[in-house]
Amino acid sequence: VRVTLLAGGVGGARFALGLLDVVGAAAVTIVGNVGDDVELLGLHVSPDLDTCLYTLAGVVHPEQGWGVEGDTREALGVVGRLGGADWFILGDRDIGLHLVRTERLRRGEPLSRVMADVAARMGVGARLLPATDDRLRTRVLTDDGELGFQEWFVGRRAAPPVRRLRFAGTPGARPAPGVLQAIADADRVVLAPSNPFISLDPILAVDGVRAAVQARRADVVAVSPLIGPRAVKGPLGEMLDALGHERSPLGVARYLAPLAGRFVLDQADAGHADRIRALGVEPVTAAALMRDAAARRRLAEAALT
Ligand code: GDP
Ligand code: CA
Numbered sequence: 001v002r003v004t005l006l007a008g009g010v011g012g013a014r015f016a017l018g019l020l021d022v023v024g025a026a027a028v029t030i031v032g033n034v035g036d037d038v039e040l041l042g043l044h045v046s047p048d049l050d051t052c053l054y055t056l057a058g059v060v061h062p063e064q065g066w067g068v069e070g071d072t073r074e075a076l077g078v079v080g081r082l083g084g085a086d087w088f089i090l091g092d093r094d095i096g097l098h099l100v101r102t103e104r105l106r107r108g109e110p111l112s113r114v115m116a117d118v119a120a121r122m123g124v125g126a127r128l129l130p131a132t133d134d135r136l137r138t139r140v141l142t143d144d145g146e147l148g149f150q151e152w153f154v155g156r157r158a159a160p161p162v163r164r165l166r167f168a169g170t171p172g173a174r175p176a177p178g179v180l181q182a183i184a185d186a187d188r189v190v191l192a193p194s195n196p197f198i199s200l201d202p203i204l205a206v207d208g209v210r211a212a213v214q215a216r217r218a219d220v221v222a223v224s225p226l227i228g229p230r231a232v233k234g235p236l237g238e239m240l241d242a243l244g245h246e247r248s249p250l251g252v253a254r255y256l257a258p259l260a261g262r263f264v265l266d267q268a269d270a271g272h273a274d275r276i277r278a279l280g281v282e283p284v285t286a287a288a289l290m291r292d293a294a295a296r297r298r299l300a301e302a303a304l305t
Helices: 010-023 047-057 074-081 092-106 111-121 149-155 179-185 196-204 209-214 236-242 249-256 267-277 293-304
Strands: 003-007 028-032 038-040 043-045 127-130 137-142 145-148 164-168 188-191 220-223 262-266 282-286
Touching: 003 010, 003 179, 003 196, 010 028, 010 047, 010 293, 028 047, 028 179, 043 092, 047 092, 047 111, 047 127, 074 092, 092 111, 111 127, 127 179, 137 149, 145 149, 164 196, 179 209, 188 293, 196 209, 196 236, 196 249, 220 249, 220 293, 249 262, 249 267, 262 267, 262 293, 267 282, 282 293
Parallel strands: 003 028, 003 188, 028 127, 188 220, 220 262, 262 282
Antiparallel strands: 038 043, 137 145, 137 164
16 A cells, blocks of 8 residues: 655654554655754754654654754854854754755755655655745744744744744745655555644645645544643644644544544544544544554554554
């Protein structure tokens, strides 16, 4: 079976690992989020794509879920001592990737081609596509004004409540080559257990992507990033509250119901199953915590049943 996965960073990448285990790398296309991308110190950083890349290449920091295992921060230390912007963590090995990517982008190569080449060189068998090669940036409207995504997430520790999100560059951002076809041709489209507002929505905001996913709704399955009222990691719980959604897997299922005909939720949340079914969404219960390889594999299997 060919599977296309819409994925953000850590939740998306960990799910992707399980998926590769089940169907094999050659059967998987990942459509990744670029709304988090940021230019720092002259470098183009793509945090979510790189989390997928490092995870699938087997070099990711295992507890953190992002960055390269064993990486050092010598360069960033120098940046700080010299009065440069050191608020965003860039490991030394990580910087090597950013240097190559930035130089190639500056010469006019599309991000999708750079990432395909880098992924191949790192031994990643799955196809990793940025949702768009065009400039798309998540902007966060707060009571302190509008912030760039990383300014809000890292700079402000995701503390100011989110009033609204906006994806600068949309409409008008064109899908990267292969994105729409990967959604149309897959046997299954999976919405990873990623943050729906800041990981999935910026992918769906690319011209034609939401419609392409909607057209496959019967074959689209979403996996809950919430277990009970809590995100396994990150600010999703607070964001659901701030944006006026129920803080539960049901709240996420309701939000994604126009796109996904099936929804995987944790066994502990089985009490929501009837209300999810009432939305016209088929609930599937499974152990949703991806604590190890076996758990990731079982969750991927549940999503594909
Ligand atoms: P980010 O860019 O690293 O924030 O990436 P994602 O949006 O892909 O991942 C964050 C989401 O993954 C959060 O909402 C987490 O709750 C979810 N997540 C992380 N680990 C797990 C897990 O083991 N199981 C499930 N179901 N969700 C998880
Ligand atoms: Ca992210």
